[in-house]
Amino acid sequence: MSGEVLINLTPMETRVAVVENGVLQEAFIERSRRRGIVGNIYKGKVVRVLPGMQAAFVDIGLERAAFIHVNEVVAPDSPQAEPASISHLLHAGQSLVVQVTKDPIGSKGARLTTHLSIPSRYLVYMPDSPHVGVSQRIEDDAERERLKTLVASGQAELADEQQGGFIIRTAAEGVGREELLADIVFLQRLWLRVAERRISAPTPSPIYDDLPLFVRTLRDVMRDQIEKIRIDSRENYFKLKEFAREFMPTVESCIEYYPGERPIFDLYSVEDEIQKALGRKVQLKSGGYLVIDQTEAMTTIDVNTGGYVGHRNLEETIFKTNLEAATAIARQLRLRNLGGIIIIDFIDMEELEHQRQVLRVLEKALERDHAKNKLTGVTELGLVQLTRKRTRESLEQTLCEPCPTCHGRGTLKTPETICYEIFREILREERAYSPETYMVLASQSVVDRLLDEESAAVADLESFIGKTIRFQVEAHYSQEQYDIVLM
Numbered sequence: 001m002s003g004e005v006l007i008n009l010t011p012m013e014t015r016v017a018v019v020e021n022g023v024l025q026e027a028f029i030e031r032s033r034r035r036g037i038v039g040n041i042y043k044g045k046v047v048r049v050l051p052g053m054q055a056a057f058v059d060i061g062l063e064r065a066a067f068i069h070v071n072e073v074v075a076p077d078s079p080q081a082e083p084a085s086i087s088h089l090l091h092a093g094q095s096l097v098v099q100v101t102k103d104p105i106g107s108k109g110a111r112l113t114t115h116l117s118i119p120s121r122y123l124v125y126m127p128d129s130p131h132v133g134v135s136q137r138i139e140d141d142a143e144r145e146r147l148k149t150l151v152a153s154g155q156a157e158l159a160d161e162q163q164g165g166f167i168i169r170t171a172a173e174g175v176g177r178e179e180l181l182a183d184i185v186f187l188q189r190l191w192l193r194v195a196e197r198r199i200s201a202p203t204p205s206p207i208y209d210d211l212p213l214f215v216r217t218l219r220d221v222m223r224d225q226i227e228k229i230r231i232d233s234r235e236n237y238f239k240l241k242e243f244a245r246e247f248m249p250t251v252e253s254c255i256e257y258y259p260g261e262r263p264i265f266d267l268y269s270v271e272d273e274i275q276k277a278l279g280r281k282v283q284l285k286s287g288g289y290l291v292i293d294q295t296e297a298m299t300t301i302d303v304n305t306g307g308y309v310g311h312r313n314l315e316e317t318i319f320k321t322n323l324e325a326a327t328a329i330a331r332q333l334r335l336r337n338l339g340g341i342i343i344i345d346f347i348d349m350e351e352l353e354h355q356r357q358v359l360r361v362l363e364k365a366l367e368r369d370h371a372k373n374k375l376t377g378v379t380e381l382g383l384v385q386l387t388r389k390r391t392r393e394s395l396e397q398t399l400c401e402p403c404p405t406c407h408g409r410g411t412l413k414t415p416e417t418i419c420y421e422i423f424r425e426i427l428r429e430e431r432a433y434s435p436e437t438y439m440v441l442a443s444q445s446v447v448d449r450l451l452d453e454e455s456a457a458v459a460d461l462e463s464f465i466g467k468t469i470r471f472q473v474e475a476h477y478s479q480e481q482y483d484i485v486l487m
């Protein structure tokens with residue numbers, strides 16, 4: 001298998017596509033304005049100590065001074081001791097290395113801590129802590145023990161004088177020794193760089209910020225089968241090269257600048273594939289299709305044969321469609337980054353052997369997924385259930401918002417339904433207020449219907465209440481929206 005990473009950079013947005021054998025498999029998208037400063041480390045300067053609040057203001061070079069509470073200040077000599085008073089720990093003018101825990105909002109400055117931590121894919125490095133801990137969300141005791149031992153021994157093996165502890169993140173579950181060691185090396189190199197800047201950098205200034213998406217992605221998706229990385233920004237091409245040289249030397253030679261005339265995401269139809277990954281329906285080559293529905297509780301995937309299928313080869317056609325669907329589903333889960341419970345409704349198959357083969361193909365295809373997933377069984381109704389680890393937002397959550405017109409239902413009330421709602425509402429108003437006339441403001445399609453198909457009903461209603469009803473199109477109203485004005 002051959003893999004390629006395409007990186008599309010604009011000032012507003014970073015998009016990364018992972019293509020395997022010419023087919024888009026994963027997409028990562030990040031908008032610049034959503035990136036806060038949480039996690040960034042600054043060399044700051046204490047500007048004011050507030051003994052009454054047991055807190056201090058620290059200038060970290062932002063518009064507003066940031067805030068730190070005494071509990072977030074590591075006492076240099078005795079980290080385990082009783083919380084000291086802020087005025088013993090800090091004084092105005094002192095320089096202080098801090099990490100942002102909360103973004104500034106409105107008139108409130110950022111919140112800070114001096115308990116520093118730097119995350120990588122599987123680990124979080126804490127220079128001031130001596131411990132190795134495991135995320136609570138890894139529940140299996142044997143797995144917790146395995147990870148702890150691996151990290152502790154890896155650290156002992158690699159570190160010369162380096163101190164500090166690690167938290168093993170949930171994503172590390174099931175991950176092998178090599179990958180964990182690579183993460184430890186990565187973090188130690190990164191920390192050395194921060195430690196240097198801690199001394200050399202001016203005050204106030206940033207000394208560490210979370211890696212930009214294209215660099216993080218490189219770190220996270222880089223695997224043996226990736227042969228080429230193309231990036232369409234010259235400036236960031238050099239940055240990426242530099243990062244690779246320092247942290248992932250074997251990768252450096254794979255990185256290429258893409259100056260192409262065609263947009264980089266036109267390669268392998270990546271742009272089209274991203275658009276398609278937002279739709280409910282996925283067309284299969286065999287003529288069948290998938291329907292994917294994402295709800296808060298779970299994702300359901302329905303497999304369908306396309307159109308008419310001759311009854312002679314029915315079982316065979318269904319089998320083929322299900323096989324194709326199994327591969328397509330695994331790809332869609334990755335591409336859309338769907339997490340949580342996933343229920344697949346394959347087309348019913350008579351033959352047990354066919355059922356087994358479809359499941360095997362699905363399992364095989366899921367093996368290539370880097371998010372942890374698990375086939376949890378086949379229900380009595382033949383539904384296949386699996387779980388996939390939720391990592392970041394799904395593609396849809398990143399790119400879309402609930403439709404304000406249908407409020408996420410996916411369907412709208414018909415103009416007919418709205419007309420009848422309007423009639424009922426007029427009767428209700430009539431009883432309550434009995435105004436002189438009524439004016440109905442509604443969308444074009446609803447007014448059209450009132451004046452055409454429903455005109456007889458309108459006439460009946462007018463004679464029943466003994467008043468005229470006027471209609472007015474409100475061009476910006478959605479189909480379900482209307483107002484009844486009493487005059």
Ligand SMILES: [Zn+2]
Pocket residue numbers: 403404405406407408409410411
């Ligand atoms: Zn809608």
